Amino acid sequence: MHRTLLHLLRWTLLILPVSLTAGSLVALFLWLLDKAIVFRFGHTWLLFLLPAAGVLIYFLYKYLGKNAEAGNNLIMDEIHEPGGGVPARMAPLVLGTTVLTHLFGGSAGREGTAVQIGGSVAQWWARRFGLTAPDVRILLTTGIAAGFGAVFGTPVAGAIFALEVLALGRMRYDALLPCLIASVGADLTCKAWGIHHTAYAISSPFHIDWLRLLEVIGAGALFGLAGWLFSETTHAVKRYGNRWVRPAWLLPILGGGLVILMTFILGTQDYLSLGVLGIHKDSVTIPSCFHAGGASSFSWLWKLVFTAVTLGTGFKGGEVTPLFFVGAALGNTLAVLSGAPVDLMAGLGFIAVFAGATNTPIACTIMGVELFGAGNLLYYAIACFTAYYFSGHSGIYPSQRVGVSKVDAFREHTGATLREVQHTRLNVRKQWLKKWKNSCSLFWRG
Template sequence: MANAGHSFEPFRIARHVVWWSLLVVPVAVSVGAMVALFLWLLEQATQTRQAHMWLIWLLPLAGVGIYALYRYWGKNSEAGNNLIMDEIHAPGGGIPFRMAPLVLLTTVVTHLFGGSAGREGTAVQMGGSIAEYLGQRFGLSREDRRILLMSGMAAGFGAVFGTPVTGAIFALEVLAIGRIKYDALLPCLIASLLADVTCHAFPIHHTQYHIAYSAKAAIGYFSLDLVLLLKVVLAGACFGLASYAFAELSHWLKSTSQALVARKWLIPVIGGLLVLGISVLIGSYDYLGLGVRSPDPEGVSIVSAFTAGGAEPFSWFWKLLLTAITLSLGFKGGEVTPLFFIGATLGNSLAMLLGAPVDLLAGLGFIAVFAGATNTPLACTMMGIELFGAENAVYYAVACFVAYYCSGHTGIYQSQRVAVSKFHTSEPEESTLREIKSTRRRYGRKN
C-alpha cells in the first residue's frame, strides 16, 4: 500500500502546485498593482518636496495628522509588520484590510513633508493586509491563511525592490532566527515573481546599481583577493554593529517617548522638530526622505555612495539618527531603504580607511546592514546577486553573514522569533526578540 500511495505522489504535487498558483495569483496581482501605485505616489511626493522645500516645516503638523488617523481609524494597524508576524506565528485578531490604504497614505505623507523613512514596511504591510482579506474571502483554513500571509509579504517585498527571488527568501527567513520552514516556498516564489511582473507592467522603474570592481586573483571556482577578503570581514563586523545601533536606538526612542510623553499626539511633534532641528544644525537636508538620489549634484545619497567622495565620514550616522527618530516617534514608512543608505555610506567611509574598492564596500554595506538589522543573511546575499550581479557573491555572503552574527539578538522586528540562538547561548527558543529584551531588562534591574 505504501508503494501504491507513493505512485500517486506526482499527482499530489501537481495538484498542490496548481492549487497554490491559483490562490496566490489574485494576491500577487493586487499587491503588485498597489506597490506600483505606491512607488508612483512616493516619487511624486519626493519631487514635490524637493521643488517646494518649505513643506518640510509642516512635518510636525503632518505627524499629528498621522497620529489621528491611526488613533481613530487604525484599529490594531499601528503594530505594522510585527502584527503580520504575530498573526503568522499565532493567529489571533486578524489583520484589518484598512492597514493597506492607511499605511500607503501615511507613508506618502511622511515623505512629502520630509520624514526620513523607507518603503519596504509599507509594501509588506499592504501585502499582508491584502492576503489576509482574500484568505478570509476564500474561506481558507488557518494553516493556508498563514501561508498566504507569507506569500503576501513576499509579493510586497519582491515588487517594491524589483528583487523577486529575494522577496521569496525574505518572507521565509524573517519569521524566525535560525530556521526556515519550506512549506511556503513555492507560494512565496510564485507570489513574488508575479507581483514583480505586475509592478513592471506599469511605468515604474527601479534604481539600477552597479559594482565595477573585478577580482584579480582566482582561487578554486571563485575569484578572490585574500587581503580584500579580510577587509570585508572587518567591514562586515562594522556593518553588524551599525545594525545593532539602529535597532537598539529605535526601540529605546520608542519606549522612552511612550513612557515620558503623556499626551501621545505630542510624540510626532517632538519627532518632527528633532528631525528638522538636526538637519538645520548639520546644514544638510540630504538625510530626509528616501535618500536614493539627491537633487544636488554634490549631495549625499545611496547612488553617490558608490563613488569616491560621494559621502561624508558621518553620513551613515546622521541617516541612522534621523530615521530612528522618524520611525520611532510616530511617522510611517519602512526601515530598509534607510538601512541601504546607512550601509552604503558607511561602506564608502570604510573603503577610504581600509584602501578597498569604494563601489564594492558601498554595495556590501547596502546589503549587510540590512542583513544584520533583519537577521536575514541568506535573503540579503541573494539581493546582492539580483542587484549587483553574481561576480562578487562570495564577498556578499561573507559581509552579510558576519554582519548577521555581529548584530546579536536584536533586530528591527520585535515579533521575530529566535528558533536557534546565534551563539548557542541560553536564549530561550521560540521567544520573540521583544520577550528576550524584556527578560534582559528585568534581569538587569534585579542585579
C-alpha cells in the same frame, strides 16, 4: 505526481489574485512616493509642516487604525499564532501615511509599507477564499514575499526574505514555492505598470586574496554592529518617547521638531526622506555612496539618527531603504580608510547592514546578486553572514522569533520573540543598576 500538480495548481490560483493586487498597489505606492518626494524637493518649506503631519498620522491610526498600528509585527504574529487577522484597512492607511511622511521630509523607507500592503491584501483574499488557518498562514507569508519582491524588484530575495524573516536560524519550506510565485508575480505586475527601480552596479572585478577577505570580514562585523545600533536606537526612541511624552500626540510634534532642528544644524536636507534622490548633484544619496567622495565620514550615523527619530516618534514608512543608506555610506567610509574599492564596500554595506538588522543573511546575499550581479557572490555571503552574527539577538522586527540561537551562550532565548529578549535584557540591566546603586550607597555610608 498528479497530487503534486493539483497542489501547485491550487496554490497558483490562490496566489495570483494576491500577486496582482499587491503588485498593483505597490506600483501605486511607488508612483505616489516618487511624486511626493519630487514635489518636496521643489518646496523645501514643507519640512516645517512635518510636526503637523505627524499629529495627523497619529489621529488617523488612533481613530481608524485599530490593530493596524502594529504593522509588520502584526503580520508576523498572525503567522506564528493566528488571532484576529490583519485588517484590510492596513493597506490604505500605511500607504497614505507613508506618502505623508515623505511629502513633509520624514526620514523613512518603503519596504515596511509594501510588506504591510502585501499582508493586508493576502488576509483579505484569504477571507474571500474561506481558507483554513494553516493555509492563511501560508498566504500571509506569500503577501510578505509579494510586497518585498515588488518594492525592490528582487523577486528571489523577496521569496527567501518572507521565509527567513519569521524566525532566526530557521526556515519552513511549506511556503517556498508559493512565496516564489507571489514574489515573481507581484514584481512583474509592478513593472507592467511602468515602475522602474533604481539601478546599482559594482564595477570592481572579483579579486580574492587574504587581505581582501580580512577586510570584508572586519567590515561585516562593523555592518552587523551598525544594524544592531539602528535597531536598538529606533526601539529606544519609541520606548522612552511613549513613556515620557504625554499626551501621546505631542510625540510626533517633538520628533518632527527634532528632524527640523537637526536639518538646520547640519545645513543639509540629504538625510530626509528615502535618500535615493538628492536636491542637487552634490547631495549624499545611496547611489552617490558607490563613488569616492560620495559620503562624509559620519553620513551613515546621521541617517541612522534621522530615521530613528522619525520612525520612533510615530511617523510611518519602512526601515530597509534607510538601512541601505546607512550601509552604503558606512561602506564608503570604510573603503576610504582601508583602500578597498569604494563601490564594492558600499555594495557590501548596502546588503549587510540590512542583513544584520533583519536577521536575513541568505535573502540579503541573494539580493546582492539580483542588484549588483553575481561576480562578488563570495564577498556578499561573507559580509552578510558575519553581520548576522554580530548584530546579536536584536532586530527591527520585535515579533521575530529566535528559532536557533546565534551562539550557545544565549541558547535560553530559543523560542522567544525579540521583544521578549529585549524585555529580559532590560530587566537584567535594571537589576544590575539597582545592585550597583545599593553598593554605592553602602560604600558612602562607610
